[in-house]
Amino acid sequence: MIHKLNIIAFITLFQLMVYPITASLIKPVRLTCEYLQNPPVIDELQPRLSWINEADANIKGVYQTAFEIEVATDRQMLLDGKADLWKSKKVKTANSVHIRYSGKTLKSGMDCWWRVRVWDNKGKVSGWSSPANWHMGLLSPGDWKASWIGAPWQGEKPVGSQSKELPPPAPLLRKQFEVNKPIKSARIYTTGLGYFELYCNGQKVSNDELVPNQTLWGKRENLQNYGIPVQDNFTEYRVMYLCYDLKPFLQKGKNAIGAILGNGFYNSPSKWVLAYGTPRFIAQLEITYTDGSKATIVTDNSWKAERSPIVFDMLYEGEHYDARLEYPGWCNADFNDNNWENVVIRKTPEGKLKAQMSHSDKVMEQLKPVKIEKMAGEGNYRVDFGEEISGWVRLHNINGPRGQRIRIKYLSESPNGDNSYTLSGNGNENYAARFTWFVFRTVEISGWPEELRADQLTAEAVYTETETTGHFTCSNDLFNKINRIWWRSQTDNMHGSIASDCPHRERSAYTGDGQVVIATVTHNFDAAAFYKKWIEDVVGAQDKTTGYVPNGAPWQPGCGGGVAWGAAIAIMPWEYYLVYGDKNILSYSYEGMKGYVKYMQQWVDDEGIMFQQAPDKNKPHDWMNLGDWCPPGEFPRTDLVHTFYFWLCAYNTANTAAVLGVKEEAAHYTQLAEKTKAAFVKRFYNEKEGTFGKYGANIFALKIGMTDAVRKNVVASLQRDMAASGGHLDTGIFGTRYLFEVLCENGLNELAYQAMNKTTFPGFGHWIAQGATTTWEQWNGEHSRNHPMFGGGLTWFYRNVAGMVAAEPGYRKIIFRPYPPEELTHASYYKRTPYGDAGIWWEKENNRIKIRVLVPVGSEAMVYVPVKDGNVQMIKDQQNRYAKFTGMEDQQACFKVGSGEYVFYGILKEKM
Numbered sequence: 001m002i003h004k005l006n007i008i009a010f011i012t013l014f015q016l017m018v019y020p021i022t023a024s025l026i027k028p029v030r031l032t033c034e035y036l037q038n039p040p041v042i043d044e045l046q047p048r049l050s051w052i053n054e055a056d057a058n059i060k061g062v063y064q065t066a067f068e069i070e071v072a073t074d075r076q077m078l079l080d081g082k083a084d085l086w087k088s089k090k091v092k093t094a095n096s097v098h099i100r101y102s103g104k105t106l107k108s109g110m111d112c113w114w115r116v117r118v119w120d121n122k123g124k125v126s127g128w129s130s131p132a133n134w135h136m137g138l139l140s141p142g143d144w145k146a147s148w149i150g151a152p153w154q155g156e157k158p159v160g161s162q163s164k165e166l167p168p169p170a171p172l173l174r175k176q177f178e179v180n181k182p183i184k185s186a187r188i189y190t191t192g193l194g195y196f197e198l199y200c201n202g203q204k205v206s207n208d209e210l211v212p213n214q215t216l217w218g219k220r221e222n223l224q225n226y227g228i229p230v231q232d233n234f235t236e237y238r239v240m241y242l243c244y245d246l247k248p249f250l251q252k253g254k255n256a257i258g259a260i261l262g263n264g265f266y267n268s269p270s271k272w273v274l275a276y277g278t279p280r281f282i283a284q285l286e287i288t289y290t291d292g293s294k295a296t297i298v299t300d301n302s303w304k305a306e307r308s309p310i311v312f313d314m315l316y317e318g319e320h321y322d323a324r325l326e327y328p329g330w331c332n333a334d335f336n337d338n339n340w341e342n343v344v345i346r347k348t349p350e351g352k353l354k355a356q357m358s359h360s361d362k363v364m365e366q367l368k369p370v371k372i373e374k375m376a377g378e379g380n381y382r383v384d385f386g387e388e389i390s391g392w393v394r395l396h397n398i399n400g401p402r403g404q405r406i407r408i409k410y411l412s413e414s415p416n417g418d419n420s421y422t423l424s425g426n427g428n429e430n431y432a433a434r435f436t437w438f439v440f441r442t443v444e445i446s447g448w449p450e451e452l453r454a455d456q457l458t459a460e461a462v463y464t465e466t467e468t469t470g471h472f473t474c475s476n477d478l479f480n481k482i483n484r485i486w487w488r489s490q491t492d493n494m495h496g497s498i499a500s501d502c503p504h505r506e507r508s509a510y511t512g513d514g515q516v517v518i519a520t521v522t523h524n525f526d527a528a529a530f531y532k533k534w535i536e537d538v539v540g541a542q543d544k545t546t547g548y549v550p551n552g553a554p555w556q557p558g559c560g561g562g563v564a565w566g567a568a569i570a571i572m573p574w575e576y577y578l579v580y581g582d583k584n585i586l587s588y589s590y591e592g593m594k595g596y597v598k599y600m601q602q603w604v605d606d607e608g609i610m611f612q613q614a615p616d617k618n619k620p621h622d623w624m625n626l627g628d629w630c631p632p633g634e635f636p637r638t639d640l641v642h643t644f645y646f647w648l649c650a651y652n653t654a655n656t657a658a659v660l661g662v663k664e665e666a667a668h669y670t671q672l673a674e675k676t677k678a679a680f681v682k683r684f685y686n687e688k689e690g691t692f693g694k695y696g697a698n699i700f701a702l703k704i705g706m707t708d709a710v711r712k713n714v715v716a717s718l719q720r721d722m723a724a725s726g727g728h729l730d731t732g733i734f735g736t737r738y739l740f741e742v743l744c745e746n747g748l749n750e751l752a753y754q755a756m757n758k759t760t761f762p763g764f765g766h767w768i769a770q771g772a773t774t775t776w777e778q779w780n781g782e783h784s785r786n787h788p789m790f791g792g793g794l795t796w797f798y799r800n801v802a803g804m805v806a807a808e809p810g811y812r813k814i815i816f817r818p819y820p821p822e823e824l825t826h827a828s829y830y831k832r833t834p835y836g837d838a839g840i841w842w843e844k845e846n847n848r849i850k851i852r853v854l855v856p857v858g859s860e861a862m863v864y865v866p867v868k869d870g871n872v873q874m875i876k877d878q879q880n881r882y883a884k885f886t887g888m889e890d891q892q893a894c895f896k897v898g899s900g901e902y903v904f905y906g907i908l909k910e911k912m
Helices: 075-079 477-492 511-524 528-541 568-580 583-601 638-659 663-684 697-704 708-724 733-745 749-756 764-769 789-802
Strands: 003-010 027-033 048-054 064-072 111-120 132-135 171-179 183-193 195-200 238-245 253-262 280-289 294-298 304-307 310-314 318-322 352-355 361-367 371-374 381-398 405-410 418-422 429-431 438-446 457-464 470-474 804-806 813-816 826-833 836-845 848-855 860-866 883-889 892-897 900-911
Touching: 027 111, 027 132, 048 111, 048 836, 064 075, 075 111, 171 294, 183 253, 253 280, 253 310, 361 381, 381 405, 381 418, 381 477, 438 457, 457 477, 470 477, 470 511, 470 789, 477 511, 477 764, 477 789, 511 528, 511 568, 511 733, 511 789, 511 826, 528 568, 528 583, 568 583, 568 638, 583 638, 583 663, 638 663, 638 697, 663 697, 697 708, 697 733, 708 749, 733 749, 733 789, 749 789, 789 804, 789 826, 804 826, 804 836, 813 848, 848 860, 860 883, 860 900, 892 900
Parallel strands: 238 352, 318 418, 813 860
Antiparallel strands: 003 900, 027 048, 064 111, 111 132, 171 253, 171 304, 183 195, 183 238, 183 280, 195 253, 280 294, 310 318, 361 457, 371 381, 381 429, 381 438, 381 457, 405 418, 405 438, 470 826, 804 813, 826 836, 836 848, 848 900, 860 892, 883 892
């Protein structure tokens, strides 16, 4: 009996199709401008354009060699070949992302239509893509003619902090005007603080919810003396405005536009935030007629205001609606507003008006009841929707007496706010909240006027419109569930193009939570526009004098944290660059990175160890100086965690400087990182016991990188520690971020598997065993049960278990290298990269492993097929040029492949 070890590469399952000699093998699709498809408003003077090149499934090794872009001010002109803004002509390059617009100077209010065609590596040109567009906003402050307005019954001052004072009902605002000529275009540039909804001639003009996106809107009185002490000395203040096309809503003759204003974060008395002021609104409608003339309608003191039937709306406390107070047709042209009051001019926020170039919140999912239970008492019900979401319940077709009040209690372990609807008695009534969200799986409804039917309730999941573009699955259903509950918790926390720590109790944009899960988020979502906006918030929240970066951005004074939180300014841009290949984000953040490293250095001792005791070492504030957070037992040393993040910030800043070509500064920060690493080892390594310590300390050390001798001892110590804990993890959020990948990288992948596979405390499976549909704040279930922060460790699923890693920023080069745990029989991970869909699927059966990989057009990959020691044989065929065998590496056969789909079989043992 002879044993042979073979590796057989089946390069493709199909033969190449025969194409006409003149046809390109690729075509450009999914055109984007600044990461958005057909953005309704941007204010970049030279926006960046991107597209994905597609090829048929059986085409291999194809790529782009050139492109041509055309941009016109009119769609038909573009289709007719009359590109009056830009004709790039043929540009020889393989690049299809972040192509800078280089045509005529763009102006305020300009429509831009564009298309692209590409040449493949055979020199064949594609047809033109379908047209895409973007719209330019108001590019200078002088373009704004409108004033901020508000309700006359409110002053400028916000509701007091934790005040028992109730705010007045949400204001209705309206303006009537006439249109007497045919319209060519009608765009309204508008925003409202805290939230607003826009209407025209009786219709809501978009499906946006909870807009505008949250930013640092302006100065707040006494901020430095409230909550966690941070000076109101931020780098940038911004107010996001939106643009809507009103042409479909306007009519000849009389017209009306209107808005409803909510308090949102802008006017909230919660202990977690500090309010800015009372609600306010600004709008500028620009109409161009077909004869070339123009009209502008702006917010001024001619607008009218009245109290709405939203009698109470506070972000944290809830919302109440009284339908008896409605003004039917309030935003119709023929509505009589003679009894309404004139608005007043409001103070302009300090924040600069900027186009909202990130996605808005929307109703992203609709869930129907899975169980309705009749409770004691008339009209009382308990309704289960199956999993915990962030949003609200929509009531449909209610019939009951005038004045009947329906209360909706959203069940959650954390404070959640109240919600009620009082019937008008007019029949078939409908309702959902507008200006806050709730967190719930189950609700209790009281006061329902009739028998409750399932078709009368819909749970609407509301979160920022981020497309799920990454998909992981494997043979261990527990792992699938872990990935799913994290996904749900992440979406529950995405509002206003930031991610909160928890969507109910705090609702705050913690920078530590943002940096610890960015890699997991970008593996699951198209988060380019989302994180670009949030990174800008982080840079904007930096103290422009000291370089300090607070624990949340946009800053709210209830955010506790420490060094690892502020480190987001150096971690998030770098991780973003690795995923999207965007050097711009590095340029934007680089000075902020340097500023934070400089700030950190004031807390570094003579031996190179950082221990922050902000704001003053004589009076340190606990919630400004945390190390790790929420371990199942003890914390690692705070100075060890601080020093680790000092090293990481210096390391990322050095890498950023190198990418940007700042060689001297790259050398400086590299030297600083190396010096910090040496100090870390000298101070924290226990040479006698061969360890840096438990609770994640060894994980941080291995992440920094040790000499082989030290690493060997630390790995052995880590094995002993995990064995002593029954294979459980013992880490907080930052240690867990690196735990599983570090174990895998150091030959302990089976330990990583067992730790992830636990269903007892502490572990992800322990939550699921208790019925969790979201991830929790604490391993023991205390406090919030909707926190995505521990999801940072799930990158192990995608990078190690499935085995797909970006080898070059933007996935231009990909490494497929699975580490199949013994108990798993299959796993897969697919995602849309900047160059198109990429992914891996593998399956084990007996002594064979089958691996299928997908490489997008414009990318190339290295595929590592696990085999045991022995001779490697490969079947040669006519298509071998698309998969080049490059040898063996660490018991894995290596293949270099171009774009396309490939299948490999690794035969570990074969009897003959």
